[in-house]
Amino acid sequence: MNIQENKEFERLSRRVFLKRLGGAVLVISVAGLAWRMIDQGVFSTGKGPAYEAWNSSKDNLESGPLALVNDAILASNPHNTQPWLFKVTDSFIEIYADESRNLGAFDPMRREMFIGLGCAIENMMLSANAHGYNPKLIYKPSITEPDCIARIDLTPGAKKDSPLYQEIPHRHTHRGKYDTDRQISKSILADIKNLLQMRKK
Numbered sequence: 145m146n147i148q149e150n151k152e153f154e155r156l157s158r159r160v161f162l163k164r165l166g167g168a169v170l171v172i173s174v175a176g177l178a179w180r181m182i183d184q185g186v187f188s189t190g191k192g193p194a195y196e197a198w199n200s201s202k203d204n205l206e207s208g209p210l211a212l213v214n215d216a217i218l219a220s221n222p223h224n225t226q227p228w229l230f231k232v233t234d235s236f237i238e239i240y241a242d243e244s245r246n247l248g249a250f251d252p253m254r255r256e257m258f259i260g261l262g263c264a265i266e267n268m269m270l271s272a273n274a275h276g277y278n279p280k281l282i283y284k285p286s287i288t289e290p291d292c293i294a295r296i297d298l299t300p301g302a303k304k305d306s307p308l309y310q311e312i313p314h315r316h317t318h319r320g321k322y323d324t325d326r327q328i329s330k331s332i333l334a335d336i337k338n339l340l341q342m343r344k345k
């Protein structure tokens with residue numbers, strides 16, 4: 145083999161080597177992703193870290209402000225974007241809009257995003273009462289931090305459980321057909337009407 149042929153051989157070898165390396169990296173990445181999916185409980189419905197928030201035996205979260213966040217993240221939210229961030233202290237929790245998770249052109253006015261954030265706040269208020277806090281909700285608490293959409297101040301209070309609080313881990317979107325035979329009670333219709341009137345004021 146002359147020098148020229150030898151260089152060609154080296155170049156080919158390197159190319160083949162890199163190609164094989166690329167293949168190996170891809171195989172390792174796919175294997176890693178699959179392992180992570182299994183580890184995170186993606187394939188085992190109802191089990192694994194992805195489902196921890198629903199686990200009622202969350203011993204370390206049974207009390208304290210983190211329990212409220214745990215209930216907040218079970219809220220309904222647009223397209224499962226979960227557009228929220230929380231700053232948690234012993235005496236207050238701040239809720240931030242996570243703009244990186246907005247739906248872009250699907251939600252240009254951020255209407256859906258704010259409805260989802262409202263759902264999370266409502267869960268937190270129910271949870272705060274159930275965990276023995278006297279929660280005080282302040283919308284837009286800081287002019288300098290526009291993404292901070294609300295703060296809930298927490299002081300000790302009487303434990304106030306409620307049927308709605310109990311439903312938090314059971315509520316979910318099933319995307320079934322509307323049951324058109326089911327009557328909506330007059331009191332619920334009146335509540336909806338009142339909400340609309342409150343909004344007009």
Ligand SMILES: Cc1cc2nc3c(=O)[nH]c(=O)nc-3n(C[C@H](O)[C@H](O)[C@H](O)COP(=O)(O)O)c2cc1C
Pocket residue numbers: 218219220221222223224225255256257259260263315316317318319
């Ligand atoms: C403002 C808003 C808009 C939503 N729009 C739809 C929708 O158009 N179609 C749908 O099937 N679900 C919709 N959902 C339900 C969400 O997809 C659902 O809450 C989210 O995927 C989380 O699942 P979960 O409700 O089972 O916890 C909406 C929820 C909110 C809060």
